Amino acid sequence: MQALDDSALNHVATYFRALSEPTRLRILNALRDGGKNVSQITALTGCGQANVSKHLALLFEAGLVTRSAQGTAVFYAIADSATFELCDIVCGNVARIVERQFSNTSAVKRQLGKVAR
Template sequence: MNKLPPEALEHVANYFRTLSEPTRLRVLNVLGTSELSVGEIAQLVDSSVANVSRHLAQMAQHGLVARESRGNSVYYRVADPTVNELCDLVCGSVARRFDQVVSAHAAFVASTAPARRRRAG
């Protein structure tokens, strides 16, 4: 992001906005490195075909997924494999922060346990 012009930053913000919707993240997660039809994706993310189609259109607009028509079906795949790397990086960071919060909570509970036992007794 070093010295990017405002127009480029707007594109970056739109890219991240597209990734900010949980259903879209679930779609990317089920696609992984495979190729699936809209119906298969909808079933795997427990959503309607119409809803998944709407999300896929948004993701295709920002270059996250690519589509290919075959007969009566449309198949989608991750167009930019770096999106998987980005999601792995962010998920790892979130998991580490969650672990820190859990550890801090456990330490707090452990440090207050003797005081609670004295009051209960």
């Protein structure tokens, strides 16, 4: 990342912004096992069709998904499987952070309990 200019950093920031919304993460998870059309994604995510379409457009613009016309339907697929590797790394890191915060909170509560006695 050190060698990136401002333009490249803006692209990286756009990529991460696209991953920063829970609905978009649900959509990506729905595409984990292969391409789907909007109706299929809507059914899998429980989100409305207009909402799914809006998020798919943003994911497409960020380069996270591809789209292809098949008859009258448009199918979306993951552009690069490394996206899931990145998400798995981030999820593991978030789990460690939450665990550490819980551990620290528990330690503080134990200390406060000792003081209150």
